[in-house]
Amino acid sequence: MREKRQNQAKILRIFRKIHRTMGAFLFIFFFIISITGFLLGLKKNSNELLLxxxxxxxxxxxxxxxxxxxxxxxxxxxxxxxxxxxxxxxxxxxxxxxxxxxxxxxxxxxxxxxxxxxxxxxxxxxxxRHSDTIENIHDGSILDNYYNTSYGQIKIIYTTTMSLALLLFTITGFWLWYGPKRMKKTR
Structure with missing residues (x-):
């Protein structure tokens, strides 16, 4: 029983470390995505400021x-x-x-x-159409435009990385919430 709790605590520490490291590393990207996503959600109701x-x-x-x-x-x-x-x-x-x-x-x-x-x-x-620029920032294609890439490689890498990071944040965040509850049940 004690060994099982130690393994659960070890897994919880690993998930916490992954969650914290990814959060620190990708903070600015998630901040940009959240602000641009908010603006894109409002674009049709912006009194022509965005679109x-x-x-x-x-x-x-x-x-x-x-x-x-x-x-x-x-x-x-x-x-x-x-x-x-x-x-x-x-x-x-x-x-x-x-x-x-x-x-x-x-x-x-x-x-x-x-x-x-x-x-x-x-x-x-x-x-x-300011919303087009905001959309290009949101999906990373602004860098493809700036560097004149041929097939949107930067956008693909950026969106794949951010999608996988969000998935990992969801999994590790859920486990950080659920893990301690599970450990309390096994006491």
């Missing part, structure tokens, strides 16, 4: 829309006329919201977004 609202166009019938090429040219012209002529027009993505009758042009090397009415080409909104 521009999505506006509504005049038609959700795609046959009435201007061609994507023409809309792209309009968006690029608006970008240069309204924001800065020196900004890159390299696209990150085109987000078509058929049900709302709009198309969003999101640019690669800056956080600007141009929303156009798909049918008329009228500008619905010019906004900043």
């Amino acid at each position: 521009p609202n999505t506006y509504v166009g005049t038609s959700n019938n795609l046959t009435e829309w201007i061609t994507i090429d023409q809309l792209h040219k309009i968006a690029n012209q608006v970008l240069h006329d309204s924001i800065d002529t020196n900004l890159s027009i390299e696209l990150d993505r085109i987000d078509i919201r058929k049900e709302k009758g709009i198309i969003k042009f999101v640019y690669q090397n800056h956080s600007n977004e141009i929303q156009l009415d798909g049918a008329t080409g009228n500008v619905l909104n010019i906004g900043k």
Whole structure:
């Protein structure tokens, strides 16, 4: 009986050491993930501080829309006329919201977004997408962008490491809670 309790106490000390060491080593990463995760949770309710609202166009019938090429040219012209002529027009993505009758042009090397009415080409909104930067910090891809990696290797390593660390924290934290209760039962 005494030997069993000693083994339980030994396992508890090992789990405590793992938990404490990982906590000290990964503290800053968990802090960053928690803050950015909180902000990402609020992005759609941030009064356009983090993410521009999505506006509504005049038609959700795609046959009435201007061609994507023409809309792209309009968006690029608006970008240069309204924001800065020196900004890159390299696209990150085109987000078509058929049900709302709009198309969003999101640019690669800056956080600007141009929303156009798909049918008329009228500008619905010019906004900043700060949430994309926060998301890149949250998942580690900001380092892939900075170092220009080919396949997002840093993001994969970062998310795998942090996921496994969180799993280990959960297991060791549970055992640090449950282990002493179990030891009391065996007394």
